[in-house]
Amino acid sequence: xxxxxxxxxxxxxxxxxxxxxxxxxxxxxxxxxxxxxxxxxxxxxxxxxxxxxxxxxxxxxxxxxxxxxxxxxxxxxxxxxxxxxxxxxxxxxxxxxxxxxxxxxxxxxxxxxxxxxxxxxxxxxxxxxxxxxxxxxxxxxxxxxxxxxxxxxxxxxxxxxxxxxxxxxx
Amino acid sequence: xxxxxxxxxxxxxxxxxxxxxxxxxxxxxxxxxxxxxxxxxxxxxxxxxxxxxxxxxxxxxxxxxxxxxxxxxxxxxxxxxxxxxxxxxxxxxxxxxxxxxxxxxxxxxxxxxxxxxxxxxxxxxxxxxxxxxxxxxxxxxxxxxxxxxxxxxxxxxxxxxxxxxxxxxxxxxxxxxxxxxxxxxx
Numbered sequence: 258x259x260x261x262x263x264x265x266x267x268x269x270x271x272x273x274x275x276x277x278x279x280x281x282x283x284x285x286x287x288x289x290x291x292x293x294x295x296x297x298x299x300x301x302x303x304x305x306x307x308x309x310x311x312x313x314x315x316x317x318x319x320x321x322x323x324x325x326x327x328x329x330x331x332x333x334x335x336x337x338x339x340x341x342x343x344x345x346x347x348x349x350x351x352x353x354x355x356x357x358x359x360x361x362x363x364x365x366x367x368x369x370x371x372x373x374x375x376x377x378x379x380x381x382x383x384x385x386x387x388x389x390x391x392x393x394x395x396x397x398x399x400x401x402x403x404x405x406x407x408x409x410x411x412x413x414x415x416x417x418x419x420x421x422x423x424x425x426x427x
Numbered sequence: 428x429x430x431x432x433x434x435x436x437x438x439x440x441x442x443x444x445x446x447x448x449x450x451x452x453x454x455x456x457x458x459x460x461x462x463x464x465x466x467x468x469x470x471x472x473x474x475x476x477x478x479x480x481x482x483x484x485x486x487x488x489x490x491x492x493x494x495x496x497x498x499x500x501x502x503x504x505x506x507x508x509x510x511x512x513x514x515x516x517x518x519x520x521x522x523x524x525x526x527x528x529x530x531x532x533x534x535x536x537x538x539x540x541x542x543x544x545x546x547x548x549x550x551x552x553x554x555x556x557x558x559x560x561x562x563x564x565x566x567x568x569x570x571x572x573x574x575x576x577x578x579x580x581x582x583x584x585x586x587x588x589x590x591x592x593x594x595x596x597x598x599x600x601x602x603x604x605x606x607x608x609x610x611x612x613x
Contacts, residue, residue: 307562310566311544319472323472
């Protein structure tokens with residue numbers, strides 16, 4: 258076993274991260290092997306020294322400075338207190354209505370009159386739909402723009418929540 | 428939680444107790460990233476102000492210290508990016524000369540103090556900020572690996588590996604920069 262592996266096992270043992278069985282094995286190695294014992298003592302000294310390091314101290318006026326600064330600030334209300342659920346429902350309703358409008362507008366472009374051609378399995382002859390009219394209209398462009406913006410906002414919200422989950426405790 | 432409740436009820440002065448209790452921890456964390464004491468004090472002050480403003484969002488799902496150190500870490504990293512302070516690794520040749528200067532001043536200091544703890548403290552200052560940060564949180568911040576992972580925004584295993592490597596690098600720094608002292612003290 259190389260030194261790096263020995264160190265890793267010893268650190269796990271010192272930190273108390275290893276399982277009981279591994280602990281017993283490492284203890285035996287420390288007891289019976291001079292190389293393991295020497296390395297263990299070295300690492301233990303580093304560990305004890307790290308445990309004894311001093312924390313840095315700010316200036317004596319630090320607390321007063323913070324309190325002076327805080328006097329100028331107010332506690333921000335929790336997010337849930339100022340976000341109105343009605344706004345969220347409003348956005349949802351707008352979204353659903355937009356989709357419905359788009360769907361109805363699309364259906365309105367279809368020529369429902371049956372032709373002499375053999376009936377299409379779906380009842381709609383896809384060849385006769387005027388796609389150009391659907392996708393070139395200003396209304397369509399506006400819808401695409403609105404959906405793109407909403408999609409980006411949703412993505413931003415998703416990423417923000419994901420980061421918040423990892424970085425900020427609730 | 429009792430102090431926090433009092434602060435939220437409007438007893439702003441109760442917050443001073445929290446500041447006094449955690450100021451050394453927060454200041455040490457900030458100093459791992461921001462090297463000048465004056466700049467670090469400003470950032471540490473900013474940490475406490477931010478924590479105060481967001482106090483209503485703290486619900487006790489984690490320890491207050493974990494929550495506060497998360498703010499300290501993100502604020503320090505943001506401040507570091509804004510001011511573009513020098514945090515390059517000492518392995519980088521462009522900062523080699525500067526490192527020598529730091530080492531020189533530390534060495535003089537070490538000879539005066541001649542203590543193992545002082546030497547370890549000085550060696551930590553020569554480490555990369557993220558290594559020094561993890562060591563500080565683990566040994567002085569009373570944080571578990573899971574909590575450190577939360578503070579750093581990393582996986583637990585990644586923190587474990589970083590902790591292990593940080594100690595290896597610390598040992599190397601001590602042996603390289605404080606060889607005579609290591610022989611004397613250890």
